[in-house]
Amino acid sequence: MMATYQWEDLASRKYVPWEAMGVEKIPPDEEEDMKAVIAQINEMQQRQYNKARHCFGGTHARTQGIVKGKFIIPGDLPRHLKQSELFREAGEYPVACRYSSEPGDPGLDDRIPQPRGFAMKIFDVKGEMFDAGRDYPTQDLEFNNTPATELADAKTTREILGLRLMYGGDKPELYNQLKERPDRELQLSRDKVANKHLESMRWYSQSAYRFGDYVMKYSLVPSTETQRKLAGQTVKPEDSDDVLHRWLRSFHADHDAEFLFEVQLLENLEEQPVEYAGTVWDEKRYPWQPVAELVIPKQDSWVYGRKSFWEDHMRVDPWHGLVTLQPLGSSNRLRRVLYPASSALRRKMNARPEMNVRSIDEIPG
Template sequence: MSTDRNPNGAAANGTSDLISRNYIKWNGPGVEKTPPGEEEDIRAVANMINKIQAAQLNHHRHCYGGTHARTQGLVKGELIVGDLPPHLAQSMFANPGKYPVVLRYSTEPGDPALDDRIPQPRGLGMKIFHVAGEMFDEGKSFDTQDIEFNSTPALDLADAKTTKEIIDLRIKYGGNQKELYQHLEARKDTLLQKARDEVRNTHIESTRMYSQTAYRFGDYVAKYCLVPSSETQKKLYDEEVDPNSHPDNILSDWLQKYYADNDAEYLWQFQLCEDLEDQPVEYAGKAWDSEKYPWQTVARIVIPKQDSFIPARKTFWEDHMRLDPWHGLKSLQPLGGANRLRKVVYPASSAFRRKMNGRPEVHITSIDQIPDGGYVTGV
């Protein structure tokens, strides 16, 4: 995991050499290699996540997701796909079109009360509506595609084994950073693990967001990112959180003030895999070199000004919804060990949350089902 950098550079999109490159096929040899013991590691992680949720339940008297528990804002917008060259006209991007989307900004750890002034990775989850194509079995009854982003390009929980080891350390020593760091410094991936505490704490609306893990992209393998592209968003990049003067909810406050007066726009870019040694799929702890493997724009996301912190939206999402990259198109299949872990851990986390809160999970099929105000009713 590297610290955030200025996200406002343009992608080298549409040049002839990008069209003619030899991209790795998603089902080619060596793309996925399941290591021994992975199933046991994944089951252990699911239990650990439930343990974290139980601890937060005891503290807050309400159960949240095991990660990304703190909602910073929720907004509705539109995804716009234009004409693309053949290597980018993949999956749901094969034809021009427009799709309603809802986006949730969050902070990564599992504590919903985590102070915004503490530097940590930020997240962005996106649900796309009315998507056509063959879906995975669990999500085949609702035509939505779930997408996840994080503000760091590499994932510290890089595979199932690493995830089990790191979460175990966080549970044991998370309340004592000095002792936690002593254990992290004994690891070979020390810099990766400590980088989450060194991220640049800036306005979320100016922050570039990454998939971190690899996904099928139609015929190919890719990672993806969201790039803030309006001039107003870009100017906010220099605005950092001041722990001495800002309140503990500054990120939510900044988002709400931004969307009260401004539209937002993102470029959705994909980075295609060409070399499995240099662009590992199974190990998500390495960012793919964007100089060698450029980001290429496939769509725009446009978000009109609105209230980004409507209580009914927040409650509906947290109590009844979940985002899961295994809910969606087979042509956007999650790849690699970190994503195989999510296939087990996410449902386990959701089931525990619903049970403890006495709230049913709701699989919505229309953006209109997400409240724009008032009270959460009829669920």
């Protein structure tokens, strides 16, 4: 459960309004960059299709597990955190969550260190939705186990995907190209991510979102002692190539999982940029504040019907959700056009219709 928290200092801070000048600055060539990225992602999907004869998403192609739980909003949040319809009042919502590996290769060996992903679809949410998800009462949220993304804006994404397409089969040369970039440390960091038990990881939004009147990044923090102890369980060369999914399934079969859902609010645009998602917001200067809990009861995290249904028919899209939780910044504007385009190619090539589920009960298992 959420512990007693000292809110006084945090409640009195001057948080930047989400509509303030400078929060979003759309560069003149962004639309051209977005069109190029769509073509690049579709090419990556086509390449994977040529190997597997099945089309996957351009990223997060490898499912590690899918679980169901509940997202709990307490009734005693301070006023500055009662933002959006979701957090304004106490409530409990059904939620479906998917663990994944971030690259677009569904056969990626778990022993290779790479970023990992976590996605949530919260059901029965009430409030004004964006047009893309207006008929579906869900709030979709995406996470990564790194606090910043190397695909930090549309321009950078176009440049990096171009290098990966050109040198994807020649990793030494790809590294040589990345080392010549001014953001080389960020670009090379993805191969140095700690490869450990997924249930011990902290998960980050990476990019910024509206939070009612304000702007936030969000995070999930494992909150049980059992989960925290797993942090030392790292993948070794002698482990199987699907070790992460096996560890995850073993954990969920025997244990409940709990996470704190925390937000980090925007106070200083120079130190907390919204347009560039490659910068970590300093958590000492701008603390994380808990606003909800995610609780996942014991269950089988590897149900074949659930996995195939999610991969073949569903997608998580942050533009499926509340207007008061609007995705912000270049990387999120890119997602608004990229995700539907990537999904459309998958549905066409796999002959599987997209299904925007209205109830968690529509998901098998």
